Amino acid sequence: MNSDRFALTIDEYLAEKDVMFYLEDAITQLLEHKEEYVQFGVSRYLAEYFNSVRHGSHVLFREFGYIKATPHNRASFIRIFWKCYRQIGKNGVLLSTLEYSSLLQLICPDFPVEVAQGAARMVLLDDALDCPMTFADFLHALQIQLYFEEFIESITVIYQDLLSGKSPNTVIVPTSTSVEQLPPLATSETAAQEGVDASAFQDAVEAACERYKHSHPPAPAVGEILQQDERVTLYGFLTALAKHEGISKEIGSLPSRADLLIDPEMDQELERLIAQISVSPTSSCSQAAAQRDSGRKASPRKSLHHRKRIEMESDGSTEETDSSEN
Amino acid sequence: MAEKRRSGVSMAEPKIAKADSEEEFLSQLGVAALLRGSLLKLVEARPEDPIGFLADHFANLASGSEAADCGDAEPSRTVQDRLSQALWNLNLAHHSQRSAFNNNVRVAYELLMTGGQHLCPGGGVRGRIYTELLRSLCTEAGLSSSTSAPLLRRIQCQDHEAVPFELFRQGVLICTVFADYVRKSQSLYLAVCGGSEVPAQRALCQAALGALRDALDTTQCADTARYLEASAKIAPCTLAQAMVSAQSSYEAQAGASMDPEEFEKEAVALFTARIQPVS
Incomplete structure (x- = not known):
């Protein structure tokens, strides 16, 4: 957003950053946790709420519906996922889809397995889905899967239409079906391995981009990927999206791949987070904490409150460290 | 609103009374008035980052009410708070966004005018606070005190004087324009250098x-x-x-x-010489 904001109507201005959505959620949360939040005063509560939205820590332990609700929430969630489990990548551990899914559910209790599977399909090119993956690969695929979910759904339809010889220019009804209903595609695709004509696919994808005002990858990046080969498969395309540095930069949640695992500041931040989240401060390995926590799903809620209170009681020094990382 | 109702229902389906008590709860806390006031401020200032604006705004409100709770133990601290609030308001819009900028100047002026119990008899902001504000504006813009001192000498007021709004606005505008001018002259020097390390x-x-x-x-x-x-x-x-x-x-x-310092000094002198001294 730039100085054009002065030319917008009030509603457009507020809609641009989902201001009303956050205000409503703040009040909903206030009502659900009256006693706890009111003791510090409503303004202090709202200040804390919006401050956490600003720094992206607001999505931790929230329901998946909330995480999906705004682009900022999706990007924040990816960042938190990266921050929490970066250690895994550092140790070079390869994990399976289900293991990643459990990790996701530790920070978002109702995180759908299907979304993790969608990301895994991207990494593994829709093949041998039980294969373990590196953290960086999975993280980048998840980023695309989560951030552009609607876009991916609609290009999947386009791809299938092209594959079955239908004209992609027929009106595409945005379906609410998500990726989990796609296994039939997997079989039909192995039959037609050569994919579809890249330029026809590009035309259709660009048309789809125009329909989506916000959540689609930048058109130049799409063009760049699709002009490399004459034929393209859906997962070939999605994998290329996930690996594209420019798109990741545009979303702005993650550093470049080279810096993904190097960040001493983040190590301290991680220590701090773990110390706050886990009841026993002795655990320094996130995996150990993860395994211990997986037994009791109800606990994140409680520890969130615990965390909130710590933040409220502190004299703002934590806020300073928060802002320094941005 | 739909969101709110839904979660309310899912929490306590059988009790219709719940919704009433929630509304009561909110009105008791004065949430509606708080939100209305904040939204008005938000659309008036139209900051680039509305979420951050709201975070700062509520933090301002909270620290304001907490200070009020503490009583008048530290009046100087509340003046400092008001000054930083005023500065924050002034930095919301660039001065080229003139109407938004003027709005913010007005907000800052009113903040400082009500600041503290010592109201001026003639009305208006105290000269001391005005001068302090201008100095902070220059420092926040990254100007060294030696750069801004000659200008400030020209536009500052006596401590006891009451500053009318128009003068206040002019002073603030001059400082922000001046900061831009100094930045431009620095880049002009770099252009003359041609990007080399040599002076x-x-x-x-x-x-x-x-x-x-x-x-x-x-x-x-x-x-x-x-x-x-x-x-x-x-x-x-x-x-x-x-x-x-x-x-x-x-x-x-x-x-x-x-050297760059001398160039900046010369450029600053050109600007400062054209500012009419106050009083």
């Missing part, structure tokens, strides 16, 4: 400063024509000509140079 040639610097002075001296005609004439005088081609002729002069051959 720029004195002759070239003087040619650039001369062109700048000429442009600032354009005062004869009406406003619009003046802007056009002034911008013609510092247009790249005019500047280039001046610098070409300077380079062939005697001084250029002597190889004297000018």
